[in-house]
Amino acid sequence: xxxxxxxxxxxxxxxxxxxxxxxxxxxxxxxxxxxxxxxxxxxxxxxxxxxxxxxxxxxxxxxxxxxxxxxxxxxxxxxxxxxxxxxxxxxxxxxxxxxxxxxxxxxxxxxxxxxxxxxxxxxxxxxxxxxxxxxxxxxxxxxxxxxxxxxxxxxxxxxxxxxxxxxxxxxxxxxxxxxxxxxxxxxxxxxxxxxxxxxxxxxxxxxxxxxxxxxxxxxxxxxxxxxxxxxxxxxxxxxxxxxxxxxxxxxxxxxxxxxxxxxxxxxxxxxxxxxxxxxxxx
Amino acid sequence: xxxxxxxxxxxxxxxxxxxxxxxxxxxxxxxxxxxxxxxxxxxxxxxxxxxxxxxxxxxxxxxxxxxxxxxxxxxxxxxxxxxxxxxxxxxxxxxxxxxxxxxxxxxxxxxxxxxxxxxxxxxxxxxxxxxxxxxxxxxxxxxxxxxxxxxxxxxxxxxxxxxxxxxxxxxxxxxxxxxxxxxxxxxxxxxxxxxxxxxxxxxxxxxxxxxxxxxxxxxxxxxxxxxxxxxxxxxxxxxxxxxxxxxxxxxxxxxxxxxxxxxxxxxxxxxxxxxxxxxxxxxxxxxxxxxxxxxxxxxxxxxxxxxxxxxxxxxxxxxxxxxxxxxxxxxxxxxxxxxxxxxxxxxxxxxxxxxxxxxxxxxxxxxxxxxxxxxxxxxxxxxxxxxxxxxxxxxxxxxxxxxxxxxxxxxxxxxxxxxxxxxxxxxxxxxxxxxxxxxxxxxxxxxxxxxxxxxxxxxxxxxxxxxxxxxxxxxxxxxxxxxxxxxxxxxxxxxxxxxxxxxxxxxxxxxxxxxxxxxxxxxxxxxxxxxxxxxxxxxxxxxxxxxxxxxxxxxxxxxxxxxxxxxxxxxxxxxxxxxxxxxxxxxxxxxxxxxxxxxxxxxxxxxxxxxxxxxxxxxxxxxxxxxxxxxxxxxxxxxxxxxxxxxxxxxxxxxx
Numbered sequence: 001x002x003x004x005x006x007x008x009x010x011x012x013x014x015x016x017x018x019x020x021x022x023x024x025x026x027x028x029x030x031x032x033x034x035x036x037x038x039x040x041x042x043x044x045x046x047x048x049x050x051x052x053x054x055x056x057x058x059x060x061x062x063x064x065x066x067x068x069x070x071x072x073x074x075x076x077x078x079x080x081x082x083x084x085x086x087x088x089x090x091x092x093x094x095x096x097x098x099x100x101x102x103x104x105x106x107x108x109x110x111x112x113x114x115x116x117x118x119x120x121x122x123x124x125x126x127x128x129x130x131x132x133x134x135x136x137x138x139x140x141x142x143x144x145x146x147x148x149x150x151x152x153x154x155x156x157x158x159x160x161x162x163x164x165x166x167x168x169x170x171x172x173x174x175x176x177x178x179x180x181x182x183x184x185x186x187x188x189x190x191x192x193x194x195x196x197x198x199x200x201x202x203x204x205x206x207x208x209x210x211x212x213x214x215x216x217x218x219x220x221x222x223x224x225x226x227x228x229x230x231x232x233x234x235x236x237x238x239x240x241x242x243x244x245x246x247x248x249x250x251x252x253x254x255x256x257x258x259x260x261x262x263x264x265x266x267x268x269x270x271x272x273x274x275x276x277x278x279x280x281x282x
Numbered sequence: 283x284x285x286x287x288x289x290x291x292x293x294x295x296x297x298x299x300x301x302x303x304x305x306x307x308x309x310x311x312x313x314x315x316x317x318x319x320x321x322x323x324x325x326x327x328x329x330x331x332x333x334x335x336x337x338x339x340x341x342x343x344x345x346x347x348x349x350x351x352x353x354x355x356x357x358x359x360x361x362x363x364x365x366x367x368x369x370x371x372x373x374x375x376x377x378x379x380x381x382x383x384x385x386x387x388x389x390x391x392x393x394x395x396x397x398x399x400x401x402x403x404x405x406x407x408x409x410x411x412x413x414x415x416x417x418x419x420x421x422x423x424x425x426x427x428x429x430x431x432x433x434x435x436x437x438x439x440x441x442x443x444x445x446x447x448x449x450x451x452x453x454x455x456x457x458x459x460x461x462x463x464x465x466x467x468x469x470x471x472x473x474x475x476x477x478x479x480x481x482x483x484x485x486x487x488x489x490x491x492x493x494x495x496x497x498x499x500x501x502x503x504x505x506x507x508x509x510x511x512x513x514x515x516x517x518x519x520x521x522x523x524x525x526x527x528x529x530x531x532x533x534x535x536x537x538x539x540x541x542x543x544x545x546x547x548x549x550x551x552x553x554x555x556x557x558x559x560x561x562x563x564x565x566x567x568x569x570x571x572x573x574x575x576x577x578x579x580x581x582x583x584x585x586x587x588x589x590x591x592x593x594x595x596x597x598x599x600x601x602x603x604x605x606x607x608x609x610x611x612x613x614x615x616x617x618x619x620x621x622x623x624x625x626x627x628x629x630x631x632x633x634x635x636x637x638x639x640x641x642x643x644x645x646x647x648x649x650x651x652x653x654x655x656x657x658x659x660x661x662x663x664x665x666x667x668x669x670x671x672x673x674x675x676x677x678x679x680x681x682x683x684x685x686x687x688x689x690x691x692x693x694x695x696x697x698x699x700x701x702x703x704x705x706x707x708x709x710x711x712x713x714x715x716x717x718x719x720x721x722x723x724x725x726x727x728x729x730x731x732x733x734x735x736x737x738x739x740x741x742x743x744x745x746x747x748x749x750x751x752x753x754x755x756x757x758x759x760x761x762x763x764x765x766x767x768x769x770x771x772x773x774x775x776x777x778x779x780x781x782x783x784x785x786x787x788x789x790x791x792x793x794x795x796x797x798x799x800x801x802x803x804x805x806x807x808x809x810x811x812x813x814x815x816x817x818x819x820x821x822x823x824x825x826x827x828x829x830x831x832x833x834x835x836x837x838x839x840x841x842x843x844x845x846x847x848x849x850x851x852x853x854x855x856x857x858x859x860x861x862x863x864x865x866x867x868x869x870x871x872x873x874x875x876x877x878x879x880x881x882x883x884x885x886x887x888x889x890x891x892x893x894x895x896x897x898x899x900x901x902x903x904x905x906x907x908x909x910x911x912x913x914x915x916x917x918x919x920x921x922x923x924x925x926x927x928x929x930x931x932x933x934x935x936x937x938x
Contacts (some may be wrong), residue, residue: 032508061651064913068796075665075912076651094799123848207463209335212328229389238465 006145015244016128018129021074021099022083023066023091025051028120031083032056033130033265039079042066049226051259053269056099073221074098081129084252100129106263113261118263123181124264142264149275156279160191160219162211162246165260166227171209173203184267188275195220201261209240222277225257253277290525292560293311293548301565308572309340317815342462342472343571346526346566347536349477354537355544357554359491360515361415363422365760367537368404368523369592371429374534375436376407377527382440399530402523407432408520419895423760426599430763431460431703437532437770438791438865438923461586462530462571470528475706476525484518484556486641487511492552498840529745530746530907533588534771535595542598567591585775592771599764608924626887627882633894640898644674645903646653649912672803673795677904678897679803679810680859685873685896687855689889690848692874693824701870702856706762710740710770711857716773721868733790736932738859740765762903766865791918793864795904801860809858816851817889823848824885864919867903868926869896875929899925 003198021040024030028041033055041047044062061077064070070092074082084091086108099261104121111117119139126135165176175181176194179202185192191213198204211221235241246252253275259266313336319328323332354367368374384391391399405666411432415425464470484491490506502508506798526533540563541555549555571587585906645667646657657665684702691700702708718728743765773791814890817824823844825835835841855871863869874888874897902924904918 011853062913066293067796067917070913070915071669072648072666073651076662090797095390170461170465207335207461208465209463210332212335235465237468238334240330240334240465243334 003212007008018080019078020081020083020129021063021077021079023063023069023088024083024085025259026118026127026261026266027083027085027104028056029054030138031265033127035127036129036131036132040070040073040077042165047088051258051262051266054255056263071098078260079123083125107201107261109214111200114180114202115187115264115267118180118267120132139264142268144185145268146187146271149271152275152279153189158190158278160193161185161274161278162193162219162221162272164211164221164223165221166223166231167205167226169208169231171205171207172223174198174206175203175210178202180262180267181259181260181270184271184274188271190274190278191216203260208238211244211246212240214245217245217247219251222255222274223252224255224260227254284923290677291892294544294554294562297543297547298558298561300563301562301569303565305565305572306569308569308576312336312340312572312575330633331811335464338464338467338470339462340568341467342473342530343568345470345473345477346462346530346533346538346558347567348475348564348885349480349522349526350533350537350567351540351559352477352481352484352537352556353526354563354767355541355559356491356515356519356522357537358541360495360512360519360554361422361493363425365422365426365538365599366429366533367541367593368519368526369433369532369534369536369692370426370599371411371579372407372410372432372653373404373429373520373523374527374532375433375440377401377404377524377901378532379403379440380406381528382443386443388812388918396528396807397525399799401524404520404524404527408516410424412516413542425513427760427763430760430767430914434662434766434770435923437774439486460755461588461868462533465540471526473640475741477496477522479524480518484515485883488553488556491515491556492871495552505784523664528824531586531588533567534592534767535598536567539563539595540566541597542602554660570594575855589774593768593775596764596768596771599767600761603764606854612818627884629877630881630887630891630894633877633880633891633898636675637894637898637901639900640688640905641674641678643668644677647905649907649909651913655909668800672798672800673908674901675803675866676795676798676806676862676899679806680863681867681896681898681900682893683810683813683859683896683901684867685892686814687852687859687895688870688874688891689877689892689918690817690820690824690852694827694829694845694848695886696830698875701868701874702859703766703851703868703870706740706765706769707737707853707856711737711860712791713740713769713772719790727869733861734857737860740769741857791864791869792917792918793922794907794915795919796915797860806858806862811856813851813858814854814889814893817855820844820848820851821885821889824889863904864917867900867922867930869900869921869922872896872899872929 001249005056005154017036017038020031020036023042024039025041025043025047028038029051037057038060040061040063041056042057042062043066044061044224047056056186058129063073063149066088069088069091072238073097080097082099082245084095084103086103086105087102092103102125104124105111106114106117106121122135122139123132126132163181164172166172173196176196176198179198180202181190182202193216195215196204196213216225241247255277258270258273262269313332316328316336350368353373357366357368357371358364375517377400378919380399382395384399407429411425411429414428415421490501490511491503493501493506494511498508541559543562543566544555546556549558567587570591574585574587574590580886592907631744647655648658648666648670649655657663687702688700691702692698703891712736714732717736718732741764743761792931824838826839827839827848829837831841834844859867873892876895877888879889882888900918900922903922907916907918907921910916
């Protein structure tokens, strides 16, 4: 609830707002938090499967796959501004012919920790669309929320946590430094049980037995939805899994989906999900 | 003992011992840190990892290696074909595709057993490949050629399904590339009894199988029932490949490599081959998998074993090519005598009208913001039509070039299944893009340049290897398709590291016109005009070469020079086309065939007709791809492959 309040919505701006389309989930959720309803977003169909909140207003148009944004649709929509990331740089020349392009770097090689990069990108976005005040408000609320999480958790003796998405019964993605989740963990004072460094997206593909490389015997394993249907029954049959500390009761938790490649809103959602898990409020 | 195994073969025994020994040594490097950790901590995880991950994985490697090598040795013996193995005959890929499709669209069926699904897939592919092979007297070339084509097609379709279901299916992708990671003994134990059962069945037919070495006539005179023998042995090999694939995914080329090593080290008699190949294969896969684990542990990356073995195994195909006897006779193109004089103009007119209709639809028809069908009007017309034009023209040019290249290849190889997709040039282009995307990331233009370099490199390699073997047509095709398989494996390894850029690569492989802009379209169209004109000029060669090398030489066609020039031309056309529609369109197969079926028999009319048909098909495929799942898009190459596959099957069946 707290994060939803932080994300906020200000439809009052809608009248004067520029017509903006976004080709990135993180940027569009930031846009919503700055009080702007976007015209269209790519891969809208999967929004509820991977991002969930903030809820996307009904009026938003689906631009097709983020890889192959539908240009005919884009032209017909006549946007003022297109938001994009280095991920789609190959489209830049064509996007520039359609409208003003605002390109923001969050995930890029050598950019370092993602959360500060996301905060910087939020400020840049706000400056580009003239919503600086809203951005500062949003970032302050976000910061306050993280501090609140930290305070809530500081009182507890916390286990370290390993964060994964199951790919199948034998493989998973694990989230590590310098990714967004890792930065949030640092910010709210939780230790990441996975101490290896990953690619700049912040994840590493591992086989399940690699989880035994987690050194902390009291670590908790947190898996995010969607978990493929056959994974949990299958790993429970594995003696290896049974011997991992994570197989003990209460050491594996499944959380609702949260976007691992997002910005501040996604960091907030992850922070809220994790804090509520570690410090359940009745 | 002596009666069964003949003279004891020391060569293969030593090789098997050395390989297994080296594998055990590498395994020790994996195990010893765990043993050390076990003695240091009271916490029992290292012990569990050793017992339920490391050891089962070693056992799985041994068993999968042995099973696949046994399958390869059986196939090679019964088909009298040193290139046969579950990978080259497409059996593993068929099992894989069946599993991917089932888990995507009919997940309930997996409850019946993954083995059954895999077996169904591999059986279908085996039937197709065998029925085609039977037509050609089980010619080693045509059998492996069709097997590899189906293998690549199945692999591409699996990859494309991954692309369309992007984020969910990364797991299938990993598994398709063959990972031996284990967390319990369930998989190795089930592999053990299944392999043992099949091995026992095959041991029962050992005697008749070894009689095959005396020749088919002698064997049947000695009372061997050939059909039943083939059925049992091929069935056993298919089952072996299916159980391995359903357990650990596609492990490429082990079944080709192990029997080859056994033979090179002195296993002459069938019994020796069937005994030592599995042991050598077990050692090989053990070495490969432990080495991969040791390296992957250092890099912190995930490497799929199956794709890595394919990278090292597929070049062996190239090395083995000169050892094969060419059976040109079996591949002769059946020239259909038909009266075509009156039909010809009518057919060409229909083809051209069809092309213009396709062009008009492709340029003008589309869907609006709300998804409704219609023509763009008002100010939008001026914005949207210029967007569609480059795509339509790129599709047209690519389709036409692929079709003409197909005509050339089919005519000079005398092989009806020949098509530019089989040259491996497309695969080279894809590999070029892979390098660009993963290592340098130079933007669209850079990617195009890398694709062209990759395509031309493959072309040069094909021509070089072809020159050494005297440009025998089947060898060139098989060399091309082996390269495709190798590049496919490399792309598989790159992609399964889970990097999001892999999706970009898969898009390229699926043949999307999405990235085509005016400049690209202009380049492709210019290339099409020049290269097609050159092909039209070579029409005399193309009329004469199918008559056979001796007749052609007698008439005065310079054999080497003309073949060299025509292969080069077909290669350039394939490269230029692949840049915009991807490696797997099957247009180069469909265009020439439809033209010939319509009665265009001579080279020039067939080329004109094929170009019109190929162009129209590609434009239409592009249109369908852009509109049918609006606002999402399906790559044109995929749409045309969806049509091309049944076409391929139909062609194969009609020959039965």
